[in-house]
Amino acid sequence: MSRAKGRGRGVTPRAEDFSAWYNEVVQQAELADYSPVRGSMVIRPWGYGIWERMQRALDDMFRETGHENAYFPLLIPMSFIEREQEHVEGFKPELAVVTHAGGKELEEPYVVRPTSETIIYAMYAKWVQSYRDLPILLNQWANVMRWELRTRLFLRTAEFLWQEGHTAHATEAEAEAEARLILGVYRRFMEEWIAMPPLTGLKSDSEKFAGAVRSYACEALMQDGKALQAGTSHMLGQNFARQFGLKFQSEEGREEYAWNTSWGVSTRLVGGMVMTHGDDVGVVVPPKLAPAQAIVVPIARGDARAAVLERADAVAAALGEAGVRTRVDRRMHLSPGAKFFEWERKGAPVRVEIGPRDVERGGVVVAERVAGAGAGRKEALREAEAVAGMPARLEALQSRLLERARARREANSWRGEVSSVGELGEILDSGVGFVYSGWSGDPDVETRVKEATKATIRVIPGRELRSATAPQHCPGGGRARMEVVWARAY
């Protein structure tokens, strides 16, 4: 495709410069654009449509697990943020603060929420008196602001969209179960919808959320071998409850502090999708997330024009009835080829071409964005056959993407003995993403490894993800008390 490249329409190949590839692809696919405000982005319709599909799917899952949506305010009194010790320390450096309003300086500054634990638990404290008022299981869809120094579209922006769940429970066990339940929801969502299979498990203390007792996380492996923290679920213990007076009277009449959890995923997931499935042509959107799953491109040549357009509309309508989100690209000032390139760049899963030859024989030409093994680039099918087969075709594509991503994750994982920091560094330098090893639990080891290799413990994997035989050796020394996964991360 040197021609396209020469015309300045190509993309830097992933292998040449992954980060340049990412920036170009996100913009060329019209997922997002830079805004005039430093570090913040505009999410364009194609990108926002993907986020909306994610939102809908997650929202349904939250409801199925007993949660309701609510909304808490954007501005939080500074004093609230300052109440929980670790929480302030974690967030202070990246707070945006409102000091003036209505033409006057405020008596107490407000922070633009970086996360809402403080204001939400202050409200819960007001609403809860008895164990009968528990649990509270709320979620909110909101924007938050963290004043990042180094930003990237979707992956790290000053303002981003997310969902944050906040729950309050009468017992520790119940809160713990909630945090784990949500971790499972996230994992299932990422696999089934984004076709991005994450590792899940516990965070080490150094990586946990500011103010949490423990954090669980989903860590996905990107094509460049770096890990992306794609979702977190925190068991907050009674840390916030104590600071905000979130107390209740138990069945036995005792006054007790409630147990909290909080959990979130953000528009970062869109970036994860790009870095999981994208190729040197552009973005690849899994069918379940695609705002348009099938793009019908009429090839309206000469006097066949009217007939071609009519068939295109008919096929689109039939696809719509079959439950396929379909769009007809009727723009007449672009050649078919230009449309093919554009939709491939944007990652639409399937293209349906209809030209005079197809109309004549009652057929269409179908091309998939990511061809399956053995399948040709284009298939000439009868109209009815193409329509009837489309839902299955999309499902097959969806699962092909998941399998491909899972295979890549495993192919780029090192499961074996790693006995020194140097060896760990060498393995990472060879292109391996996730390195499994033993760990004593000593935080000094983590620090030393990070300094030497830039890798951190991404997760202490859950049982089902651990290696068949537990690693005996620990890079950095000590006796192996658990298995951990190291990686360089975003």
Added chain:
RNA sequence: CGGGGCGUGGCGCAGCCCGGUAGCGCGCCUGCUUUGGGAGCAGGAGGUCGCCGGUUCGAAUCCGGCCGCCCCGACCA
């Protein structure tokens, strides 16, 4: 916050050394012809050369200051 780079029509760039009519490609507009992998021809619109100051008869170009953005490192969904 430290190091590097860049600011010139919407986008990508040349011009800057060596001061003298602001240019190229893509895109955009109009018309005609086109349409099975990035259409062709003809005509056209669009620029306080990041900002402020200085030098000069004359500054995109030389000098000083400021601002912004991008890339690379320390902190983070």
